[in-house]
Amino acid sequence: MSLAGKIALVTGATRGIGKAIADALAAQGAKVVGTATTQAGADAITDYLKTAGYDGFGIVMNVADPESIDAGLKLVAEQAGAPHILVNNAGITRDNLLMRLKDDDWADVIETNLASVYRTSKAVLRGMAKARWGRIINVSSVVADMGNAGQANYCAAKAGVEGFTRSLAKEMSNRGITANCVAPGFIDTDMTKKLDDKQREAMLDIIPAGRLGRPEEVAAVVAFLASDAAGYVTGETIQVNGGMYMG
């Protein structure tokens, strides 16, 4: 599954699943550009890639800001080249019951988790179409299908990403470009650390595997979808959730 010679752009690569994805793609030989919202975050990405002996670096890009995306992609083109692989991983949560959800909580989550996927995907398509090869992999969530109390905004955004991905797959497949989602379940990251013990226990009760997933277990599926071996898989959402939800 070598990705030698490929350029990969991974959003939200400072920590958690994004970091594991950046590592996994770089380990296969891809040159990885990881994005972070701060310079410190970008430096941390450059650091961990260099320390591991991988090719790549971090850049500052706020996926909720179209201008920042434009500037970031320009930088990627200049310093690395046109991406062959795009992993839309950056995401936020602003959880609350719908009756208490603020307009900003709704708008921020839709912008960062859904609109960003539209923007970054559109921006890389031209290069991929020219190369007649491309991989767009969007990190969704098990709750896109399941629903989750307190996450109407997040679930709407992630379900939106899955629908977007299927349309993109239909449009671009005859150019050698695939588009897929990976839908993590309950993974041990800073995002899920926000949950209290009671919520954690309730989650573990419904996971047949009886444990949280590791970021590397999500990254391995992303690495497969990015490979040549996955060239005939498109428009698909692969669940990585320890059996918590099986569609």
Next chain:
Amino acid sequence: MSTVEERVKKIVCEQLGVKESEVQNTSSFVEDLGADSLDTVELVMALEEEFETEIPDEEAEKLASVQDAIDYIVAHT
């Protein structure tokens, strides 16, 4: 230096994978040269690059034949 017509035809051949002998000025991209909707979008992007110009969507939609493209480029570059 090639003429606009030659350059346009070269791009049409590259983008649509057709032979130069098949490309007439009157050729329609879709009906005669077998372009699908994505091909026409890519063709316009390639023309924009070659001639260093921006073709607005509403103008791009009107470019149905090789001659349309040549006329547009001559008028706008």
